[in-house]
Amino acid sequence: MRWPTLFVSHGSPMLAVEPGLTGPALAAWSQAQGRKPRAILVVSPHWMGHGLALSTRDQQVAWHDFGGFPPELYTLQYAAPGSPELAARAQALLADAGIVADRDPRRPLDHGAWVPLRYLYPQVDVPVVQLSLDMERDATGQLELGRALAPLRDEDVLIIGSGSLTHNLRDVRMPQDAAPAAYVPAFQDWYAGRLAAMDLPALLDWQARAPGAAQAHPHDDHLMPLYVALGAGGGRATRLNDEISYGALAMDAYAFD
Numbered sequence: 001m002r003w004p005t006l007f008v009s010h011g012s013p014m015l016a017v018e019p020g021l022t023g024p025a026l027a028a029w030s031q032a033q034g035r036k037p038r039a040i041l042v043v044s045p046h047w048m049g050h051g052l053a054l055s056t057r058d059q060q061v062a063w064h065d066f067g068g069f070p071p072e073l074y075t076l077q078y079a080a081p082g083s084p085e086l087a088a089r090a091q092a093l094l095a096d097a098g099i100v101a102d103r104d105p106r107r108p109l110d111h112g113a114w115v116p117l118r119y120l121y122p123q124v125d126v127p128v129v130q131l132s133l134d135m136e137r138d139a140t141g142q143l144e145l146g147r148a149l150a151p152l153r154d155e156d157v158l159i160i161g162s163g164s165l166t167h168n169l170r171d172v173r174m175p176q177d178a179a180p181a182a183y184v185p186a187f188q189d190w191y192a193g194r195l196a197a198m199d200l201p202a203l204l205d206w207q208a209r210a211p212g213a214a215q216a217h218p219h220d221d222h223l224m225p226l227y228v229a230l231g232a233g234g235g236r237a238t239r240l241n242d243e244i245s246y247g248a249l250a251m252d253a254y255a256f257d
Helices: 022-032 071-075 084-096 111-120 139-155 183-197 200-204 224-233
Strands: 005-009 039-049 052-055 101-104 128-134 157-163 237-241 253-256
Touching: 005 022, 005 224, 022 111, 022 237, 022 253, 039 084, 039 111, 039 224, 052 084, 084 101, 084 128, 084 139, 111 128, 111 157, 128 139, 139 157, 139 200, 139 224, 157 224, 183 200, 183 237, 224 253
Parallel strands: 005 157, 039 128, 039 157, 052 101
Antiparallel strands: 005 253, 052 128, 237 253
């Protein structure tokens, strides 16, 4: 049975202790599948570089790659098994598509990976491999990357792109339910419409066509994982969540199948 792919917005690290609507939405999606994947491949903008790399740890640990947050956040762990086997398979699929990826035996899971996984698979019993985000790839390049990884869906692997549908930290406001900046719901609605129609020309030209694009993403790193998930999943997009956190962080999640 083929797995869908996921795009999840991880927002602030505080998501780990402030589930809001996002945590329950992710948990509900996971439970609705009625089964668990053999393994998970996740890409996050908090591991980013020139080119690609795959984590090959036998045992994962949660990296608290942030500062200035409440002490309780630094006590949380997500010690999932790793899967060097999945890393090797993903590397081979990418090589078949002419894409080079290195292996990294030391890299732990950053918060873009482990925070949403705490809601998706809280029993921490599914092996996880993290793929870095290639900062040199635009939306088209990320889509092509996802398509190269798509065969994993037929091998009982769940592919997750973790980022944020909007991500302008200069516009973050307290508290968590602060009124949203005007561009945030407009940007959400544009993506919801274009994904529902699977309008790839518009989606790939998002910087020119999406309302408030420059405000929503001063840098595109948190949006690019959506295109990896879209490329691997294709087909129908199902919106799982439309929460806005801290006024500037659209927490939308989508399943692609």
